[in-house]
Amino acid sequence: MPGALTLEEIVSRLGGRVAGDPATRIRQVGSLESAGQGEIAFLSGAKHRAGLAATGASAVILSKEFEALTPLPRIVSDAPYLYFARVSQLLNPLTVQAPGVHPSAVLGKNVKLAEGVSIGAGCVLGDDVTIGEGSCLYPRVVVYHGCTLGARVIVHSGAVIGADGFGLAQDDAGRWVKIPQIGAVRIGDDVEIGANTTIDRGALDDTLIGEGVKLDNQIQIGHNCRIGAHTAMAGCAAVAGSTHIGRHCTFGGAAMILGHLTIVDHVHVSACSVISSSIRKPGTYTGIYPSDEHASWARNTAFVRQLAKLAERLRTLEKEKKNNA
Amino acid sequence: MPGALTLEEIVSRLGGRVAGDPATRIRQVGSLESAGQGEIAFLSGAKHRAGLAATGASAVILSKEFEALTPLPRIVSDAPYLYFARVSQLLNPLTVQAPGVHPSAVLGKNVKLAEGVSIGAGCVLGDDVTIGEGSCLYPRVVVYHGCTLGARVIVHSGAVIGADGFGLAQDDAGRWVKIPQIGAVRIGDDVEIGANTTIDRGALDDTLIGEGVKLDNQIQIGHNCRIGAHTAMAGCAAVAGSTHIGRHCTFGGAAMILGHLTIVDHVHVSACSVISSSIRKPGTYTGIYPSDEHASWARNTAFVRQLAKLAERLRTLEKEKKNNA
Amino acid sequence: MPGALTLEEIVSRLGGRVAGDPATRIRQVGSLESAGQGEIAFLSGAKHRAGLAATGASAVILSKEFEALTPLPRIVSDAPYLYFARVSQLLNPLTVQAPGVHPSAVLGKNVKLAEGVSIGAGCVLGDDVTIGEGSCLYPRVVVYHGCTLGARVIVHSGAVIGADGFGLAQDDAGRWVKIPQIGAVRIGDDVEIGANTTIDRGALDDTLIGEGVKLDNQIQIGHNCRIGAHTAMAGCAAVAGSTHIGRHCTFGGAAMILGHLTIVDHVHVSACSVISSSIRKPGTYTGIYPSDEHASWARNTAFVRQLAKLAERLRTLEKEKKNNA
Numbered sequence: 009m010p011g012a013l014t015l016e017e018i019v020s021r022l023g024g025r026v027a028g029d030p031a032t033r034i035r036q037v038g039s040l041e042s043a044g045q046g047e048i049a050f051l052s053g054a055k056h057r058a059g060l061a062a063t064g065a066s067a068v069i070l071s072k073e074f075e076a077l078t079p080l081p082r083i084v085s086d087a088p089y090l091y092f093a094r095v096s097q098l099l100n101p102l103t104v105q106a107p108g109v110h111p112s113a114v115l116g117k118n119v120k121l122a123e124g125v126s127i128g129a130g131c132v133l134g135d136d137v138t139i140g141e142g143s144c145l146y147p148r149v150v151v152y153h154g155c156t157l158g159a160r161v162i163v164h165s166g167a168v169i170g171a172d173g174f175g176l177a178q179d180d181a182g183r184w185v186k187i188p189q190i191g192a193v194r195i196g197d198d199v200e201i202g203a204n205t206t207i208d209r210g211a212l213d214d215t216l217i218g219e220g221v222k223l224d225n226q227i228q229i230g231h232n233c234r235i236g237a238h239t240a241m242a243g244c245a246a247v248a249g250s251t252h253i254g255r256h257c258t259f260g261g262a263a264m265i266l267g268h269l270t271i272v273d274h275v276h277v278s279a280c281s282v283i284s285s286s287i288r289k290p291g292t293y294t295g296i297y298p299s300d301e302h303a304s305w306a307r308n309t310a311f312v313r314q315l316a317k318l319a320e321r322l323r324t325l326e327k328e329k330k331n332n333a
Numbered sequence: 334m335p336g337a338l339t340l341e342e343i344v345s346r347l348g349g350r351v352a353g354d355p356a357t358r359i360r361q362v363g364s365l366e367s368a369g370q371g372e373i374a375f376l377s378g379a380k381h382r383a384g385l386a387a388t389g390a391s392a393v394i395l396s397k398e399f400e401a402l403t404p405l406p407r408i409v410s411d412a413p414y415l416y417f418a419r420v421s422q423l424l425n426p427l428t429v430q431a432p433g434v435h436p437s438a439v440l441g442k443n444v445k446l447a448e449g450v451s452i453g454a455g456c457v458l459g460d461d462v463t464i465g466e467g468s469c470l471y472p473r474v475v476v477y478h479g480c481t482l483g484a485r486v487i488v489h490s491g492a493v494i495g496a497d498g499f500g501l502a503q504d505d506a507g508r509w510v511k512i513p514q515i516g517a518v519r520i521g522d523d524v525e526i527g528a529n530t531t532i533d534r535g536a537l538d539d540t541l542i543g544e545g546v547k548l549d550n551q552i553q554i555g556h557n558c559r560i561g562a563h564t565a566m567a568g569c570a571a572v573a574g575s576t577h578i579g580r581h582c583t584f585g586g587a588a589m590i591l592g593h594l595t596i597v598d599h600v601h602v603s604a605c606s607v608i609s610s611s612i613r614k615p616g617t618y619t620g621i622y623p624s625d626e627h628a629s630w631a632r633n634t635a636f637v638r639q640l641a642k643l644a645e646r647l648r649t650l651e652k653e654k655k656n657n658a
Numbered sequence: 659m660p661g662a663l664t665l666e667e668i669v670s671r672l673g674g675r676v677a678g679d680p681a682t683r684i685r686q687v688g689s690l691e692s693a694g695q696g697e698i699a700f701l702s703g704a705k706h707r708a709g710l711a712a713t714g715a716s717a718v719i720l721s722k723e724f725e726a727l728t729p730l731p732r733i734v735s736d737a738p739y740l741y742f743a744r745v746s747q748l749l750n751p752l753t754v755q756a757p758g759v760h761p762s763a764v765l766g767k768n769v770k771l772a773e774g775v776s777i778g779a780g781c782v783l784g785d786d787v788t789i790g791e792g793s794c795l796y797p798r799v800v801v802y803h804g805c806t807l808g809a810r811v812i813v814h815s816g817a818v819i820g821a822d823g824f825g826l827a828q829d830d831a832g833r834w835v836k837i838p839q840i841g842a843v844r845i846g847d848d849v850e851i852g853a854n855t856t857i858d859r860g861a862l863d864d865t866l867i868g869e870g871v872k873l874d875n876q877i878q879i880g881h882n883c884r885i886g887a888h889t890a891m892a893g894c895a896a897v898a899g900s901t902h903i904g905r906h907c908t909f910g911g912a913a914m915i916l917g918h919l920t921i922v923d924h925v926h927v928s929a930c931s932v933i934s935s936s937i938r939k940p941g942t943y944t945g946i947y948p949s950d951e952h953a954s955w956a957r958n959t960a961f962v963r964q965l966a967k968l969a970e971r972l973r974t975l976e977k978e979k980k981n982n983a
Contacts, residue, residue, distance in 0.1 A: 037515070039537045093502035093512045100513035104459075104478060112439055114762055114779040114797070129439040129457045130473070132779045132797035132815070134754075146496065147439070147457035147475050148780070150797050150815040150853075153754060162511075164496040165457070165475040166529065171796065171814040171853035174874040174892060177743035182888050182906045184872050185743045186812075186850065188750035190687070200511065203475075203496035203531040204551075204816065206853040206875040206893075212689045222509050224499040225531040226553050226571075226854075228876050228893045228911075238507050242499060243531075243553045244571045244589075246876075246894045248911050248929070256507045261553075261573050262589050264894075264912050264930050279573065280589050280607040281949045282930045295949025298962050299606045299620030311965040312623050315636040318969055319643060325650055325975055362840070364862045418827035418835045425838035429784075429803060437764055454764040454782045455798070471821065472764070472782035472800050487836075489821040490782070490800040491854065525836065528800075528821035528856040529876075547834050549824040550856045551878050551896075563832055567824060568856075568878045569896045569914075581832045586878075586898050587914050604898070605914050605932045624931045624945025637948050640961040644968055650975055 011035070012046065013098060015067055015081055022094050024069075028081030032067050037096045040065065048083075050092040069095065103144040103162055116153060134170070140197065152209060158197035158219065166204035169193050173208040173215075173231020173249060187211060189231060196220070202227065202243065211249075218255065230267060242279065336360070337371065338423060340392055340406055347419050349394075353406030357392050362421045365390065373408075375417040394420065428469040428487055441478060459495070465522065477534060483522035483544065491529035494518050498533040498540075498556025498574060512536060514556060521545070527552065527568065536574075543580065555592060567604065661685070662696065663748060665717055665731055672744050674719075678731030682717050687746045690715065698733075700742040719745065753794040753812055766803060784820070790847065802859060808847035808869065816854040819843050823858040823865075823881020823899060837861060839881060846870070846887065852877065858899075868905065880917060892929065 012035035015026045038047035040056060043065035050069040051060050060068065060078055067081040069088045085091035109115065109127040116135035121127070124142040131145050134153030139145070143161040151157070152170030163169070175187035191210020196219030201207070205223050208231040209215060215229065218237035223229070227241055230249035241247075241259040248267030257271060260279025265271070269283065274290035277283055281295035299305065311318065341355035363372035365381060368390035375394040376385050385393065385403050392406040394413045410416040434440065434452040441460035446452070449467040456470050459478030464470070468486040476482070477495030488494070500512035516535020521544030526532070532554040534540060540554065543562035548554070552566055555574035566572075566584040573592030582596060585604025590596070594608065599615035602608055606620035624630065636643065666680035688697035690706060693715035700719040701710050710718065710728055717731040719738045735741040759765065759777040766785035771777070774792040781795050784803030789795070793811040801807070802820030813819070825837035841860020846869030851857070855873050858881040859865060865879065868887035873879070877891055880899035891897075891909040898917030907921060910929025915921070919933065924940035927933055931945035949955065961968065 037537065042538050087502075090502040090504060090510060093500075093510045096513045096515070097511070100515055102511055102513060110439070112437070112762070114760070130455055130780055130798070146477075148455070148473060148493075148798060152796075152815075162497075165477075165493045166491055166531070166816055166854065168798075168815045168853040168875075171875065172812075172850075174852065174872070175743075176872055176890065177737075177740040179740060183848075183870050184888065184890055185740060186747070186752055187743045188746045188752060190746070190750055198508075200497075202499065203493040203533075204491065204529050204854050204876075206816070208853075208875065212687065213692050220508050222499070222501055225493075225496065225533065226529075226551065226876065230893060230911075238509065240501065240509060242573065243555060244569075244894075246912060248892065261555075261591070262571060266911070266929055277949070278952065279591055279609075282946050283949055284929075284946060292952040293949050294952045294955040295947050296607050296609060296955075296959070297620050297622040297947040298959055299602070299608055299618050300963055302603065302617040302619045304963065305619040305621075308963055308965040309621070309623055311969050312637075312962075313625055313629065313633055314969070315633040315640075315965075318972060319636050319639070321972055321976065322643060322646055322650075325972075325979065326646065328979065329650065329653065362862065367863050412827075415827040415829060415835060418825075418837045421838045421840070422836070425840055427836055427838060435764070437762070455780055471802075473780070473798060473818075487822075490802075490818045491816055491856070523833075525822075527824065528818040528858075529816065529854050545833055547824070547826055550818075550821065550858065551854075551876065563834065565826065565834060567898065568880060569894075586880075586916070587896060604916055604934075621932050621934060622945050622947040624927070624933055624943050627928065627942040627944045630944040630946075634946070634948055637962075638950055638954065638958055640958040640965075644961050644964070647968060647971055647975075651971065654975065654978065 015083060018095060018098065019083060021098065022091060024083045024085040024091060026081070026083055027075060028067070028079070030081075032081040034067060034095075034099070036099055037092065038065060040068075048092075048095060050088045051077075052089055105144055105146060110147075122159065128165070146203075152192075154192040155194070155209065156192070157195045158199065160198050161195055162200040164201060164203040164205075164225070167201050168206045169195070169201070170209040171206060173211050175211045175231065175249075191215065191231065193217070196237065199223075205229075208249075224261070236273060340408060343420060343423065344408060346423065347416065349408045349410040349416060351406070351408055352400060353392070353404070355406075357406040359392060359420075359424070361424055362417065363390060365393075373417075373420060375413045376402075377414055428471075430469050430471060435472075447484065453490070477517075479517040480519070480534065481517070482520045483524065485523050486520055487525040489526060489528040489530075489550070492526050493531045494520070494526070495534040496531060498536050500536045500556065500574075516540065516556065518542070521562065524548070530554075533574075549586070561598060665733060668745060668748065669733060671748065672741060674733045674735040674741060676731070676733055677725060678717070678729070680731075682731040684717060684745075684749070686749055687742065688715060690718075698742075698745060700738045701727075702739055755794055755796060760797075772809065778815070796853075802842075804842040805844070805859065806842070807845045808849065810848050811845055812850045814851060814853040814855075814875070817851050818856045819845070819851070820859040821856060823861050825861045825881065825899075841865065841881065843867070849873070852893065855879075861899075874911070886923060 016030035035046045040049045040059035040063045043049040048067045049065040105126045110129040113131040120138040122141040126144040128147035130148040138156045140159035146165045155170040170193045172189040176184040195217040202225035205227040207229040216234040220238040222240040224243040228246040232250040234252045236255035239257040242261035244262040247265040251269045254273035263277045270286040276292040278294035337360035340351045360371045365374045365384035365388045368374040373392040374390040430451045435454040438456040445463040447466040451469040453472035455473040463481045465484035471490045480495040497514040501509040520542040527550035530552040533556040541559040545563040547565040549568040553571040557575040559577045561580035564582040567586040569587040572590040576594045579598035588602045595611040601617040603619035662685035685696040690699045690709035690713045693699040698717040699715040755776045760779040763781040770788040772791040776794040778797035780798040788806045790809035796815045805820040822839040826834040845867040852875035855877040857879040866884040870888040872890040874893040878896040882900040884902045886905035889907040892911035894912040895909045897915040901919045904923035913927045920936040926942040928944035
């Protein structure tokens with residue numbers, strides 16, 4: 009754990025400008041509400057002014073427009089949230105697990121671990137797994153045979169990388185015939201994978217996760233998917249098999265992307281929305297059915313199954329109107 | 334496993350009244366359909382009368398209004414289902430795993446386990462984890478460093494408590510900058526956590542799970558959430574980060590609660606409903622889009638994207654009507 | 659891993675007819691796009707003609723109608739995809755883990771493993787678990803006490819079989835009283851269970867998974883469910899407690915089936931659809947709310963909560979029309 013830094017030392021490393029005492033010592037970050045002596049908080053917008061006035065933090069990160077709102081020592085930055093992230097990285101390690109392989113981990117044949125890799129307790133790595141420099145697998149991660157992780161990848165507990173994709177053909181009797189999944193999973197540098205997330209191996213070719221992709225917890229990535237670099241998905245999102253997603257996309261929690269689709273770069277899908285056809289145009293896409301008080305929901309939803317009829321009745325009225333005119 | 338009890342012994346412990354032979358011996362609970370000799374079943378309502386008539390159970394728990402429906406020995410109670418739960422607890426242990434730490438479990442430094450704690454095979458507890466009296470972690474649970482569990486907490490296999498929350502800032506180039514997650518998770522007494530459920534540690538402050546909260550399987554609780562006491566969530570529900578939920582709430586399966594919301598006490602969210610704004614009033618909230626035969630669904634759903642136009646056309650007709658009147 | 663086969667050897671085992679050189683040697687399957695020397699690909703339909711023309715595969719499996727489209731050695735079959743699955747099974751093992759119990763696995767008392775069973779690293783099997791011939795549990799599977807798996811069952815990493823169902827009664831103070839879950843899980847032959855899938859033990863009677871059922875990753879099966887033979891569910895589907903599902907059904911990804919329902923044989927539920935009442939008639943059922951560009955979604959969705967009012971206004975216009983006629 010790195011030690012304390014003065015505001016002056018922080019801006020000398022990260023840029024920005026100090027207002028107030030540059031010798032103020034900071035040893036940790038905190039929220040406006042709970043930060044205390046030696047901690048630095050940040051102001052993300054005008055609505056948190058009250059918190060700023062009441063904060064016990066020793067210093068604050070904020071943008072120029074709010075600079076005059078507090079007499080506290082402060083760092084002025086164009087992007088306070090990003091600045092805060094970087095300060096936190098100065099004061100805290102990105103991962104808390106020491107390099108090395110825990111004795112309870114199980115490694116298959118021909119596993120290649122680059123320098124500084126940390127393999128937590130109870131991890132299981134199949135044969136021919138390769139893991140790049142400085143990557144950290146927290147306890148109880150499984151990586152099936154033949155999969156590859158890049159450098160500085162963080163994988164949280166319970167994630168399963170490279171299990172068989174869901175590949176089945178049906179015989180005449182309606183029984184399922186398993187298609188061996190002979191592809192693998194290849195994960196780029198600087199990827200983070202959340203707890204209990206699953207990424208399936210490809211049926212024939214590999215499933216690909218681009219560099220800088222961030223996957224939250226309990227995400228499911230089907231076989232043969234390709235996720236472009238710097239795309240982020242919040243918890244419980246899922247991508248069905250063989251879908252190709254572009255770069256710099258974001259997916260809200262529980263967003264569901266059906267299979268065999270193509271989604272271009274810079275697409276943003278709202279939480280809980282279902283994408284059932286390809287998206288060729290950057291933008292934000294949403295499909296949340298609104299919740300309501302139960303009785304009101306019941307009253308309105310009864311008409312969802314009559315929408316076509318309602319439209320037909322409307323058309324009839326319009327026609328009669330026109331004929332009468 | 335506790336031994337058999339007579340109906341008289343049961344009511345002496347749990348209240349209620351025996352009708353029929355109080356010396357009837359009960360060694361286990363069962364369903365009306367499958368209970369046999371020495372087993373006690375319960376009648377939850379009038380629609381299970383046929384099952385009552387046909388049951389092979391030695392005794393039945395039911396309410397006063399149904400008392401005359403069977404000649405079997407019975408316990409009469411105002412709340413037969415609750416009574417049944419208590420009888421089952423008399424006859425069966427709440428957890429089946431003996432106290433103690435399984436030799437294959439891995440404990441970090443400064444882990445504090447209170448009396449009677451049971452840590453199953455393959456569990457991994459990080460440094461500075463504290464677990465209260467009588468708690469039971471089934472095999473392969475991970476608790477990250479610094480997290481605290483109360484007394485009599487039950488955690489099922491595969492659950493991950495205290496993995497990093499999904500905290501990211503974006504730089505000018507659209508790359509994600511990880512924000513170290515320096516909070517922890519604090520879990521109250523008498524909480525139960527289902528298999529493969531994940532509860533993320535706080536970004537700055539702790540994620541809080543109140544006493545008596547019951548979480549089913551595969552639930553995702555984002556960082557900084559606070560779940561009030563005695564709230565229950567069914568399987569696959571998810572709560573995005575920084576949402577505060579009140580006491581005595583219930584969430585149906587796969588209910589999705591977006592982030593940074595406040596939900597008051599005694600709110601009930603139906604299964605598969607998405608809550609996208611704060612709820613200030615107790616009550617039941619629902620947002621299920623109705624399924625239908627595929628062709629009918631396709632016919633009606635085509636008009637969802639035309640609702641605003643349909644409403645506009647309706648308004649036009651109404652205006653013309655008014656002008657003509 | 660089985661060795662290479664000629665096309666002639668393949669059809670002698672699997673049927674179909676060779677066109678072109680029957681001595682063509684095949685050592686692996688591949689996709690049209692990436693297959694190379696010694697690999698066989700398949701053509702699933704007319705839209706992949708271009709891929710067929712460009713393929714580097716040594717041979718192709720296709721139906722009679724496309725036979726003339728390529729000069730490559732080929733196998734003609736009525737069901738090319740099924741045929742491809744069978745060829746892949748000739749050339750690849752169904753599971754990659756050798757029989758035997760990994761030394762890091764933990765087995766309870768009275769566990770019965772039939773011949774050829776493979777138990778991966780870090781698996782935990784409770785007391786009285788029985789597993790049938792040739793079944794394969796990949797690393798870190800947990801099977802709770804008393805559960806039974808049939809023959810040739812494949813279970814992927816992180817799956818949890820037999821954790822407690824979510825059975826709770828509520829007392830007068832709104833506290834939850836746990837109902838001990840005394841049933842188990844019984845799984846038939848030839849079932850496959852995906853990574854991090856959870857199947858809960860029954861409250862009183864057993865949860866039943868029929869033979870040939872295929873469950874993808876992160877599926878949740880509640881207590882007391884019965885899933886009929888040869889039913890398949892894609893990733894993230896969930897079935898709430900006590901629902902009985904028929905044979906030969908299919909469920910798309912994230913399909914949600916509420917509790918205490920009955921679904922007959924040969925029902926197909928589309929991805930992301932919610933089934934909230936029993937289905938008595940075979941067929942395809944869908945309930946996806948359409949996603950759209952965000953602004954368009956917002957415009958239209960605002961009227962969902964006014965559907966009943968819109969219908970009322972329409973009715974009013976119709977009445978006036980009629981009265982005026």
